[in-house]
Amino acid sequence: MALHQILCGFAVVVALLTKACGKATLNPRIVGGQNSSPGSWPWQADLYLDGTHHCGGSLINEHWVLTAAHCIAEGSLVVYLGRHSLSGSNVNEVSRAVVKVITHPHYDPLTYDNDIALLKLNDSVSFTDYIQPVCLASEGSTFHAGTINWVTGWGATRNISNNGDILQEVDVPITGHNECNCYYHDQITKNMICAGYKEGGKDSCQGDSGGPMVTKMGQIWIQSGVVSFGDGCAVAMKPGVYARVSEYEDWISNHTESNTTGFVYFQSSGNDTDAHFTCVKPTFTPHFTTDDYHHFTTDDYHHFTTEDGSIFGSGESVMHFSHFNHFISLCALVLSLWALAGSE
Numbered sequence: 123m124a125l126h127q128i129l130c131g132f133a134v135v136v137a138l139l140t141k142a143c144g145k146a147t148l149n150p151r152i153v154g155g156q157n158s159s160p161g162s163w164p165w166q167a168d169l170y171l172d173g174t175h176h177c178g179g180s181l182i183n184e185h186w187v188l189t190a191a192h193c194i195a196e197g198s199l200v201v202y203l204g205r206h207s208l209s210g211s212n213v214n215e216v217s218r219a220v221v222k223v224i225t226h227p228h229y230d231p232l233t234y235d236n237d238i239a240l241l242k243l244n245d246s247v248s249f250t251d252y253i254q255p256v257c258l259a260s261e262g263s264t265f266h267a268g269t270i271n272w273v274t275g276w277g278a279t280r281n282i283s284n285n286g287d288i289l290q291e292v293d294v295p296i297t298g299h300n301e302c303n304c305y306y307h308d309q310i311t312k313n314m315i316c317a318g319y320k321e322g323g324k325d326s327c328q329g330d331s332g333g334p335m336v337t338k339m340g341q342i343w344i345q346s347g348v349v350s351f352g353d354g355c356a357v358a359m360k361p362g363v364y365a366r367v368s369e370y371e372d373w374i375s376n377h378t379e380s381n382t383t384g385f386v387y388f389q390s391s392g393n394d395t396d397a398h399f400t401c402v403k404p405t406f407t408p409h410f411t412t413d414d415y416h417h418f419t420t421d422d423y424h425h426f427t428t429e430d431g432s433i434f435g436s437g438e439s440v441m442h443f444s445h446f447n448h449f450i451s452l453c454a455l456v457l458s459l460w461a462l463a464g465s466e
C-alpha cells in the first residue's frame with residue numbers, strides 16, 4: 123500500500139517533469155499581484171480581426187490556438203504570439219494567419235454554452251522563452267471554490283493613461299458551480315466554470331474574451347477556462363464565466379490532429395465548500411425584471427470583443443441598459459481597482 127502510493131507519487135512527478143507544456147520560465151510568481159512582465163504568460167495569443175485587436179487566445183501546441191466561439195467572425199483573422207504590448211514594438215513576437223477555424227458544433231450563441239473554438243495557424247511556431255504552449259485541464263479535473271487562477275488579456279479596464287497597452291494579469295478565485303448558478307439564475311451549465319471575488323473588483327472584461335484562465339500546479343500552468351461572458355465586469359456577485367476546458371479533452375484531441383497537446387489532470391484537495399452553498403434568492407430585484415435580465419445577459423452585457431477594445435465598446439449595447447449611470451460608476455470602480463491591482 124505504502125509502496126504503491128510512493129510509486130504512484132513518483133509516476134506523477136515524472137509525468138509532470140516530462141510535460142512539454144505550461145512552462146513559463148520567465149514567470150517567477152507563486153501568488154501575488156503585479157503587472158505582467160514580458161514572457162510571464164508565453165501561451166497568450168492576441169487575435170486580430172481585420173487589423174484590430176479582437177480577442178485573446180492560448181497556444182496549445184505548435185499549430186493550434188484555443189479561443190472562444192463568440193470570437194469567431196467573418197474577416198481576416200491573424201494571431202500574434204510572444205506579444206507584450208499592443209501598440210509598442212515586440213521583439214519576441216511572431217504572427218500567423220488563421221487557415222482553419224473549428225467552432226464547437228454545439229455552441230449556443232444565446233446561452234453561451236460550449237463557447238469554445240480552435241484556430242489552425244498557417245505555419246508552425248517555434249517555442250522560445252516568450253512563446254510556449256499551455257497545458258489543458260484534462261477530463262474530470264476538479265477546481266474547488268477558492269482555487270486561485272490567473273486571467274490575462276488586453277481587454278477593457280486598462281490603465282487609461284497609457285491606453286492599456288501592456289498585457290494585463292489578474293488573480294481570481296474559482297466560484298463554485300452552485301454559487302455561480304445562484305448569481306446567474308441557473309444559466310450556468312456544466313460546460314462553464316466561474317471565477318471572481320464575491321465583492322467584485324477583479325475580473326476579465328471586454329476584449330479579454332477567448333483568452334486563458336490558468337492555474338499553477340507545481341512548475342506548470344494549466345488552463346482551466348476560456349474567457350466567455352459576465353454580467354458587467356468585476357461586479358459583486360457576478361463572477362466571470364469561462365468555458366470549462368476539462369469538458370473538451372476529446373473534442374480538442376479529435377480536432378487538433380496532434381498528439382502534442384498537453385492535457386494534465388488537476389485535482390483540488392479536500393472538500394469543496396460549494397457543495398454546501400445555500401442560494402438565498404433576493405426577495406425582489408430592484409433594477410430589472412426577469413425579462414430584462416435575460417435580455418442583457420445574452421445580448422448586451424457580456425465581457426467581450428468590441429471593435430475598439432475599449433471598456434465602453436461602441437456605447438450602443440451599453441445604452442440598452444437603463445441604468446447607465448450605475449454602469450459608469452461600476453466601471454470607474456473597476457478601473458480604479460485594476461489600477462490598484464496593477465500597481466502592487
Ligand SMILES: *[C@@H]1O[C@H](CO)[C@@H](O)[C@H](O)[C@H]1NC(C)=O
Pocket residue numbers: 200217218219244245
Ligand atoms: C503565415 O502568416 C503570417 C502572417 O500573416 C505571414 O507573415 C507568413 O508569411 C505566413 N507563413 C506562411 C508559411 O504562409
Ligand SMILES: *[C@@H]1O[C@H](CO)[C@@H](O)[C@H](O)[C@H]1NC(C)=O
Pocket residue numbers: 281282283284461462464465
Ligand atoms: C498608468 O500608465 C502611466 C503612463 O504609462 C504610468 O505612468 C502609470 O504608472 C500607470 N499606472 C499604473 C497603476 O499602472
Ligand SMILES: *[C@@H]1O[C@H](CO)[C@@H](O)[C@H](O)[C@H]1NC(C)=O
Pocket residue numbers: 372373376
Ligand atoms: C472523438 O473521436 C472519437 C473516435 O473517432 C469519437 O468516438 C468521439 O465521439 C469523438 N469525440 C468528440 C467529442 O468529438
Ligand SMILES: *[C@@H]1O[C@H](CO)[C@@H](O)[C@H](O)[C@H]1NC(C)=O
Pocket residue numbers: 381382
Ligand atoms: C505523436 O505521434 C507520432 C506518430 O504516431 C509519433 O511518432 C510521435 O512520437 C508522437 N509524439 C508524441 C509527443 O507522443
Ligand SMILES: *[C@@H]1O[C@H](CO)[C@@H](O)[C@H](O)[C@H]1NC(C)=O
Pocket residue numbers: 392393
Ligand atoms: C470532508 O467531508 C467529509 C464528509 O462530509 C468529512 O467526513 C470530512 O471530515 C471532510 N474533510 C475535511 C478536510 O473537511
